[in-house]
Structures are given as structure tokens and as C-alpha cells.
Amino acid sequence: MNLFLVLEQALNGLQLGVMLFLMAAGLTLVFGIMNLVNLAHGSFYMVGAYLATYFYQATGSYLLGVSLGLAGTLAVGVAVELVALRTLYERPHLDQVLATFGLILFFNELAAILWGRAAIYTTLPDYLAGHVELFAGLRYPLYRLVIIAVGLAVAGLLWFVVARTRLGMLIRAGASNRAMVAALGVNVRLLYTLVFGFGAALAGLAGLMSGPIHVVQPGMGELILIEVFVVIVIGGIGSIRGALAGALIVGMADTLGRAFVRPMLATVLSRTAADTAGPALASMLIYLLMAIVLALKPQGLFPARA
Amino acid sequence: MNRTLLEVRGLRKSFGALLASDDVDLEVLEGETHAIIGPNGAGKTTLISQLAGNLFPDRGRVLFAGEDITALSAPARARRGFARSFQITSIYPDFTALENVMLAVQAHSGSSFRFWRPAREEPSLRSAASAILEEVGLGGRSGVLAANLAHGEQRALEIATALATRPRLLLLDEPVAGMGVEETQRMIALLSFLKGGKTLILVEHDMDAVFSLADRISVLVYGRIIATGAPEEIRANPEVRRAYLGEEVAA
Amino acid sequence: MNSRIRAIVPAAGLVLLAAVPLAAALLDQPFYLDLVRRIMIFAIAALSLNLILGYGGMISFGHAAYLGVGAYAVGVLAHYGINDGYLQWALAIGASALVALAIGAISIRTSGVYFIMITLAFTQMLYYLGISIEEYGGDDGMRLQVKSQFPGLIDLNDANAFYYLVLAILVLALFLGQRLVDSRFGMVIRAAKSNEVRTRSIGFSPYPYRLAAFVIAGAVCGLAGALLVNHTAYLTPEFMNWTRSGELMFMVILGGMESIAGPVLGAFALLLLEDALSGWTQHWQLVLGPLLVLSVLFLKRGLAGLVFAKNE
Known part of the structure; x- marks a missing residue:
């Protein structure tokens, strides 16, 4: 197997991993702090992608498009929290799942009305297009490197905020003891709205960065959302560290699996058998991984509350 | 009468730096009512959770009727005749009183992988459950949803549920907690009625209840049993008085 | 009064x-026959979900998996020219039970939100599996050339006969479901939902009972899948789409989890609403979504709760 190919796929895996992390971080925080299962988290991914694309086309500036897209997703997240989700915190998980499922239908249809059902292909500005020669013989798309850098930077920033700031202290305290935080005189409602909004913005960031790689279309958020669930189950619910570990594991496993399971099977099976079993196995890989992790550690790799 | 039913040897459990059970040794004899008392934070809840199989010790052994049950789950212990009530009433609020008890009877009479016959209409389950409800004074309340029973009735129902498993040992975690004077008297009467026929472990803060019911008392302080003996011995024990009972009982 | 309503409503429903x-023949609207048949098939699926969701408290967000497995069992056998209905449906039920056993064995060890995510994820895995197998049409799916054959018994090409078969299976499922939830087994899964700690303390380990219930629910839903593929005459991974699982959950909640017949009401309410809205605007999901949110927020005991007031 070509070493460069492996390296390139590993970078792709890392890139998928950081995207999954951006999604998982918000979801796992919202669950850890507000005890809310938010299926509509994928909708913010989609909203971010659509808004950034729209603003980029409207203003002609990519950076402006991205900024407005992020701000817009934050605003949508805050609005959804205020209007619909706030009343769900104290409700059973079943109610949360169903209500946020209803929200998904709403958002997907709204996107279809505003921008149509067809997939939108977005372009990159010249300064982000093209390839970088990492070293002799390995050229890698600049944009994917940017995604990796942004993702890792956000992960570092999140670590800083959660571990070193007063807000982070409240977030950690809120995850383990809600009543105590309220007793400290903190405006818990505002804290919740803030956390939820920034979680939405992170999902929006993932979505708008994915736009130029994949396509922008209604329902795009749910496919990644279910992978994010796998990430969270593997990493341990409520844990940022777990979300990062899970995201990288799932990103790598999924990408490398799709690239190499078939050729590897072909070395032991017949070509047609490998052609049939390869894609099937590759598509199931992360779920099988999840099953194995669950069998060994039912609370995930990094349980938030021991 | 003097055979050991439950034997605890060197039980140790820690949570981080906190040693909640510190080499606990305990012997409960067949037929006795054995009270475990101790100040708040002494580790009573941790200890009884390990006895009932809701929590597993780091070290030490629990023997029940000569069998090592240290590694057995709560249901497995229940099937061997170890029943318990909880400090916070644990019943089925959306089932009737009769159904609550019938389920416990069902757990100990044949397989429950039966899919066809309505369990409510099984005469043997019904009659056994009705008899036990009668015994605890809830005979007239069998059709009431457990959620709609008064607090004292719910506690009695929980004890009925435990009795319905035909236990060899009944562990009662603060059976009179949160009760008024009259309800407490009724509960103590019920427990006196059960006492003698059954082996009871009574974990209780109410000293009237403890001293009127217990044959022997063990005192738990900071995870250690500091004394075990008959009520008058415990009352007279200077270490116990200093550590726990204080002046209120000594007076 | 209440008991009279309880007796009259199901009987009236059955007559209707x-x-x-x-009625469809008189009005010359064969479409209605098709619609109601489809609704009844989903009602069977929702009813099976309610065994574990409503009675067992297991929030499975992956019940569409068994619709898919049942449908694929029929479709794949038909693909290889095996059209015997007994064999096809037996495989549909058996394969669904097996898949439920595997998924349940892992996921029932967990609880709460883990359980929700895991059941959803495993169903997504099967969905992707369906998409990746080109032999069976990949994501396009494939036509069911010949409906399941039950020579001498029934011809599924006869729309009325097929309709009555589905109705009979629905009634049978309702009857057996009621027996099940009232049986010793049913009492144990309801008890484990109501108070797990108490249930363990009287001597029941909930796991085997929950797993058995999960398998039974999967098997019944597999049968619904076999009906569905015969109904649509088309096999597609979309049967296992996660939104399908969500719809099944909604049918259960909308109808009410506290009775066996609730999910049937829910299936009719949801699918008739979908049908009405989609006839009105192509953007019907824009209306349906918020309606579902509102129903969760305000209709706590489901439609069955409106029809049958609480006993006490």
C-alpha cells in the first residue's frame, strides 16, 4: 500500500474527526449541563452551511459570509432555545427526542422552501483553493488543512474556556450539580441560553466548513448527527475530552475504512466478494466499533461522571 | 435460634479518599432483630447497600446462610431470601396495592416467562398477596393505586412487598422515617408483630423504635462498628455514649 | 359509562x-383502500414498538430497522425466485427477531440517552448496509416482482383480500398484545419500567425480560415489514430511514402509551394528518413539525387519553 495514500487518508480522517468534534462538543455540553437530548443539533449544521453560502454569494466576500453565517447560526440557536427548547429541560428524554424531531422536519422544510431541495455546490475563494505540497510527492488540499487547523484551534479554545475561565467553571459545575450553580446566584437561564447558542454556533461552523467539500442540501445535518451520536457514545456522554477522542477515532475509522477495507479484503477474498463485502463492511465499521466499545465499557471511554 | 444467618467479614469500601466501610464485621443471628445505628455520615447506607447487593465492596466477604454471596447481584440475593425496604419508599406508584404485592409473590413462585394467562387472575398470587396485605393492615386498601396511599400506608406496602418474597432476612432501612407519631406507633406495632418469626435488620434513627424492637444493636461510627450488644449494654457503653448517643438517651 | 365507551370504541373502530x-368501492375511490391498508400496516409496527416503549420504558429510536429487515427478507427471497409466502414471512419474522436479539443484547445493557442513541445508530448501520449492497438495488431499492404467494389461502394481488388479511393481523396483534401485557411476563416488564430498583429487590433481573420483549417487538415489526413490502411492491433502504423510526415513535406517543390500542389511533392520526397536509401543500412538513412539537408539549397522555378519561 502506498504510504502517501495512507497519509493522505489519515489527514482526511483527521479532517472528518475535527468536524465531528465541533458537532459533538455542543451536543455533549448541552446534554451534560441541561440534560437535553437535542436531535435538532444537526439542523444548526445545515443552517450554518446555508447561511454562509447565502451571505458569501450575496456579499462576494468569503470571510464576511463565514462570519455572518456563524452569527446567524448563533442567533437561530438562541431563538430556538428561547422559543421551544427551554420548556423541555425538565421533561423526560422521550419528549425531548420527539419535540426536537419535530423541529428537524420544520427546519429541513424551511430550508427547502428558501433555497430549494436541490443540492447546492459552493466554491472557495482563490486563496483557499488549490493544494499545498506537504513534502515531496504529497500534495494536499489547502482547504482541508485549514479545516483541520480551525478545528484544532477551536478544540484548544474550548479546553481553555472550560478549564480556565469562570464561565468554564460554571459549565463544569453545572454539569455535575445544577442546583449548586443556581444557589451561587448565577443566572442559570442565561447560562443555558449561552451554552446552547455557542453549541449551535459550533455546529454551524462545522456545517459551513463542510459546504465546499460536500454539498449543501436539506437533511444534510441528520446524516452527520447520527455519526456524532456514535462519537458521543464511544467517548462518553457529557465529556469534552471524550467527544474529542471519540471524534478522532470515528473520523479515522470511517475514512480509513472506506479507503482500505475493500483492497485489504481483496488480498484474502476473491475480487467480486471483496467488491460486495468491502463497501458493506466499511459502511458498518464505526457502528461495529461502537458495539465493541459498549461491550467493554458501557459508559464510553471517558465517562463524565465516574 | 443461635445460628448465624448473615455474616460480614472485613468489609471495606472507599469512595476516593473517603473510607465509608472500614473493615466491618457483623453477625446477624437467625431469628433476632438486629439494629444498626449510627450518626449521619457513619456509612450506614453504604453498608446496607453492600449487604443487599446494590453496591459491591472493595474487600471482604458477605455470607448468607453459609453461602458466600459477596459477588451476587441484588436480584440473586433476593431469590435466596434477602429482602429489603428502602429509606425513601420504593413501590410501584402506578400499580394497585394488591398488584404491588402480587408482583413480589410472582417473583418467588415459578417462572415469569409466561405470556398467555393474565397474572392478575391467578388465584394463588391473589390469595397470597391479599393475606399479606391483611397482615400489614392494608386489607381494605388493596384496590387503591399505590400512589394514592398515605405515606404510612406506602411504607407498610413496601414491607408487605418485602414479606411477599418470603424472606429469611428482612432489612428495613429507616421504616419510620418521615412518619407522624401515630403512624410511627402503628409501624412499631407491625414490626413487633413480625419480630420473632423473622430475622430483621433494622437501620433506624428513631431511638424509641430501636430500643423497643432490637434484640441486639450494632453501632456504626465513621465506617467502623464500635460496639455490638444487647440494648442495655449499648446504653451503658461509654464509647457509644461519647461517640453517638450523647445525653438524650443517657438522661 | 367509561367502561361502556371502552367497549364501544374498539367495536365501532373494527366495524368502520x-x-x-x-365504501371505497361504492365511492369508486380505491385510493382509500390503499391508504387505510398502509396505515394499518404501520399501526402493527407502532403497536409492536409500544410493547417496549410504552410498557417496557425502552426508548428505541431504531424500530424501523425491523420493518426493513422484514421487507428485505421477503424481497431478497423473491429476488432469487422464492415466492413462497410462508417461507418469506417466516424468514421476515425470524430474521427480525435475530437482529433484535443482537441489537437488544448490546443496547439493553445501557439505559437512558445511551439507549436512544445506540438503537438509532444501529438502525442507521442497517440502513447504510442496505444502501451499500448493489445486488439488491443499493439506495435505489428494487421492485418486488411477485407478491408473496399463499396458494389456496389468499391472493395478495386481490386488493380487498390483502386488506382483510392486514386487518385480521392487526386485530390478532391487538389481542395477543393485550394478553402479553397482562401476563406474568408483561407485569415484569411494566414493573421494571415503573421502578427498576424495586423490581431488582424483589428478585427479578430485568435484563432477560427486556431482551425478550425487545425480540418479540422486533419480530412483530418484521411481519409488518413483510406486509409493507407487499403493499408497496417495492423494496428500499428508506424503510429503515431514521425518520421512519421517529414516525413510529410519534404514532405511539400521539396515540397514547398506556393502552394497546393507542398506537393504532396514533398511526391513523399521524398518517391521515400527513395525507391531508400533503394534499394541501408540498411543504406539509413545515406544518407537521411544529404540530408534533405542540402535541408533545400539550397532549401528555395521547389521543387515547382524550377518548378514555382516567379511571380514578
Whole structure:
């Protein structure tokens, strides 16, 4: 197997991993702090992608498009929290799942009305297009490197905020003891709205960065959302560290699996058998991984509350 | 009468730096009512959770009727005749009183992988459950949803549920907690009625209840049993008085 | 009064359902026959979900998996020219039970939100599996050339006969479901939902009972899958789409989890609403979504709760 190919796929895996992390971080925080299962988290991914694309086309500036897209997703997240989700915190998980499922239908249809059902292909500005020669013989798309850098930077920033700031202290305290935080005189409602909004913005960031790689279309958020669930189950619910570990594991496993399971099977099976079993196995890989992790550690790799 | 039913040897459990059970040794004899008392934070809840199989010790052994049950789950212990009530009433609020008890009877009479016959209409389950409800004074309340029973009735129902498993040992975690004077008297009467026929472990803060019911008392302080003996011995024990009972009982 | 309503409503419902083919023929609207048949098939699926969701407290967000497995069992056998209905449906039920056993064995060890995510994820895995197998049409799916054959018993190409078969299976499922939830087994899964700690303390380990319930629910839903693929005459991974699982959950909640017949009400309410809205605007999901949110927020005991007031 070509070493460069492996390296390139590993970078792709890392890139998928950081995207999954951006999604998982918000979801796992919202669950850890507000005890809310938010299926509509994928909708913010989609909203971010659509808004950034729209603003980029409207203003002609990519950076402006991205900024407005992020701000817009934050605003949508805050609005959804205020209007619909706030009343769900104290409700059973079943109610949360169903209500946020209803929200998904709403958002997907709204996107279809505003921008149509067809997939939108977005372009990159010249300064982000093209390839970088990492070293002799390995050229890698600049944009994917940017995604990796942004993702890792956000992960570092999140670590800083959660571990070193007063807000982070409240977030950690809120995850383990809600009543105590309220007793400290903190405006818990505002804290919740803030956390939820920034979680939405992170999902929006993932979505708008994915736009130029994949396509922008209604329902795009749910496919990644279910992978994010796998990430969270593997990493341990409520844990940022777990979300990062899970995201990288799932990103790598999924990408490398799709690239190499078939050729590897072909070395032991017949070509047609490998052609049939390869894609099937590759598509199931992360779920099988999840099953194995669950069998060994039912609370995930990094349980938030021991 | 003097055979050991439950034997605890060197039980140790820690949570981080906190040693909640510190080499606990305990012997409960067949037929006795054995009270475990101790100040708040002494580790009573941790200890009884390990006895009932809701929590597993780091070290030490629990023997029940000569069998090592240290590694057995709560249901497995229940099937061997170890029943318990909880400090916070644990019943089925959306089932009737009769159904609550019938389920416990069902757990100990044949397989429950039966899919066809309505369990409510099984005469043997019904009659056994009705008899036990009668015994605890809830005979007239069998059709009431457990959620709609008064607090004292719910506690009695929980004890009925435990009795319905035909236990060899009944562990009662603060059976009179949160009760008024009259309800407490009724509960103590019920427990006196059960006492003698059954082996009871009574974990209780109410000293009237403890001293009127217990044959022997063990005192738990900071995870250690500091004394075990008959009520008058415990009352007279200077270490116990200093550590726990204080002046209120000594007076 | 209340007990009279309890007796009259199901009987009236059965009479209404039995009269649908006649009404459709008189009105010359075969579409209604098709619609109600489809709704009844989903009602069977929702009913099976309610065994574990409503009675067992297991929030499975992956019940569409068994619709898919049942449908694929029929479709794949038909693909290889095996059209014997007994064999096809037996495989549909058996394969669904097996898949439920595997998924349940892992996921029932967990609880709460883990359980929700895991059941959803495993169903997504099967969905992707369906998409990746080109032999069976990949994501396009494939046509069911010949419906399941039950020579001498029934011809599924006869729309009325097929309709009454579905109705009969629905009634049978309702009857057996009621027996099940009232049986010793049913009492144990309800008890484990109501108070797990208490249930363990009287001597029941909930796991084997929950797993058995999960398998039974999967098997019944597999049968619904076999019906569905015969109904649509088309096999597609979309049967296992996660939104399908969500819809099944909604049918259960909308109808009410506290009775066996609730999910049937829910299936009719949801699918008739979908049908009405989609006839009105192509953007019907824009209306349906918020309606579902509102129903969760305000209709706590489901439609069955509106029809049958609480006993006490």
C-alpha cells in the first residue's frame, strides 16, 4: 500500500474527526449541563452551511459570509432555545427526542422552501483553493488543512474556556450539580441560553466548513448527527475530552475504512466478494466499533461522571 | 435460634479518599432483630447497600446462610431470601396495592416467562398477596393505586412487598422515617408483630423504635462498628455514649 | 359509562375498518383502500414498538430497522425466485427477531440517552448496509416482482383480500398484545419500567425480560415489514430511514402509551394528518413539525387519553 495514500487518508480522517468534534462538543455540553437530548443539533449544521453560502454569494466576500453565517447560526440557536427548547429541560428524554424531531422536519422544510431541495455546490475563494505540497510527492488540499487547523484551534479554545475561565467553571459545575450553580446566584437561564447558542454556533461552523467539500442540501445535518451520536457514545456522554477522542477515532475509522477495507479484503477474498463485502463492511465499521466499545465499557471511554 | 444467618467479614469500601466501610464485621443471628445505628455520615447506607447487593465492596466477604454471596447481584440475593425496604419508599406508584404485592409473590413462585394467562387472575398470587396485605393492615386498601396511599400506608406496602418474597432476612432501612407519631406507633406495632418469626435488620434513627424492637444493636461510627450488644449494654457503653448517643438517651 | 365507551370504541373502530373496502368501492375511490391498508400496516409496527416503549420504558429510536429487515427478507427471497409466502414471512419474522436479539443484547445493557442513541445508530448501520449492497438495488431499492404467494389461502394481488388479511393481523396483534401485557411476563416488564430498583429487590433481573420483549417487538415489526413490502411492491433502504423510526415513535406517543390500542389511533392520526397536509401543500412538513412539537408539549397522555378519561 502506498504510504502517501495512507497519509493522505489519515489527514482526511483527521479532517472528518475535527468536524465531528465541533458537532459533538455542543451536543455533549448541552446534554451534560441541561440534560437535553437535542436531535435538532444537526439542523444548526445545515443552517450554518446555508447561511454562509447565502451571505458569501450575496456579499462576494468569503470571510464576511463565514462570519455572518456563524452569527446567524448563533442567533437561530438562541431563538430556538428561547422559543421551544427551554420548556423541555425538565421533561423526560422521550419528549425531548420527539419535540426536537419535530423541529428537524420544520427546519429541513424551511430550508427547502428558501433555497430549494436541490443540492447546492459552493466554491472557495482563490486563496483557499488549490493544494499545498506537504513534502515531496504529497500534495494536499489547502482547504482541508485549514479545516483541520480551525478545528484544532477551536478544540484548544474550548479546553481553555472550560478549564480556565469562570464561565468554564460554571459549565463544569453545572454539569455535575445544577442546583449548586443556581444557589451561587448565577443566572442559570442565561447560562443555558449561552451554552446552547455557542453549541449551535459550533455546529454551524462545522456545517459551513463542510459546504465546499460536500454539498449543501436539506437533511444534510441528520446524516452527520447520527455519526456524532456514535462519537458521543464511544467517548462518553457529557465529556469534552471524550467527544474529542471519540471524534478522532470515528473520523479515522470511517475514512480509513472506506479507503482500505475493500483492497485489504481483496488480498484474502476473491475480487467480486471483496467488491460486495468491502463497501458493506466499511459502511458498518464505526457502528461495529461502537458495539465493541459498549461491550467493554458501557459508559464510553471517558465517562463524565465516574 | 443461635445460628448465624448473615455474616460480614472485613468489609471495606472507599469512595476516593473517603473510607465509608472500614473493615466491618457483623453477625446477624437467625431469628433476632438486629439494629444498626449510627450518626449521619457513619456509612450506614453504604453498608446496607453492600449487604443487599446494590453496591459491591472493595474487600471482604458477605455470607448468607453459609453461602458466600459477596459477588451476587441484588436480584440473586433476593431469590435466596434477602429482602429489603428502602429509606425513601420504593413501590410501584402506578400499580394497585394488591398488584404491588402480587408482583413480589410472582417473583418467588415459578417462572415469569409466561405470556398467555393474565397474572392478575391467578388465584394463588391473589390469595397470597391479599393475606399479606391483611397482615400489614392494608386489607381494605388493596384496590387503591399505590400512589394514592398515605405515606404510612406506602411504607407498610413496601414491607408487605418485602414479606411477599418470603424472606429469611428482612432489612428495613429507616421504616419510620418521615412518619407522624401515630403512624410511627402503628409501624412499631407491625414490626413487633413480625419480630420473632423473622430475622430483621433494622437501620433506624428513631431511638424509641430501636430500643423497643432490637434484640441486639450494632453501632456504626465513621465506617467502623464500635460496639455490638444487647440494648442495655449499648446504653451503658461509654464509647457509644461519647461517640453517638450523647445525653438524650443517657438522661 | 367509561367502561361502556371502552367497549364501544374498539367495536365501532373494527366495524368502520371492515367497511372501508365496501365504501371505497361504492365511492369508486380505491385510493382509500390503499391508504387505510398502509396505515394499518404501520399501526402493527407502532403497536409492536409500544410493547417496549410504552410498557417496557425502552426508548428505541431504531424500530424501523425491523420493518426493513422484514421487507428485505421477503424481497431478497423473491429476488432469487422464492415466492413462497410462508417461507418469506417466516424468514421476515425470524430474521427480525435475530437482529433484535443482537441489537437488544448490546443496547439493553445501557439505559437512558445511551439507549436512544445506540438503537438509532444501529438502525442507521442497517440502513447504510442496505444502501451499500448493489445486488439488491443499493439506495435505489428494487421492485418486488411477485407478491408473496399463499396458494389456496389468499391472493395478495386481490386488493380487498390483502386488506382483510392486514386487518385480521392487526386485530390478532391487538389481542395477543393485550394478553402479553397482562401476563406474568408483561407485569415484569411494566414493573421494571415503573421502578427498576424495586423490581431488582424483589428478585427479578430485568435484563432477560427486556431482551425478550425487545425480540418479540422486533419480530412483530418484521411481519409488518413483510406486509409493507407487499403493499408497496417495492423494496428500499428508506424503510429503515431514521425518520421512519421517529414516525413510529410519534404514532405511539400521539396515540397514547398506556393502552394497546393507542398506537393504532396514533398511526391513523399521524398518517391521515400527513395525507391531508400533503394534499394541501408540498411543504406539509413545515406544518407537521411544529404540530408534533405542540402535541408533545400539550397532549401528555395521547389521543387515547382524550377518548378514555382516567379511571380514578
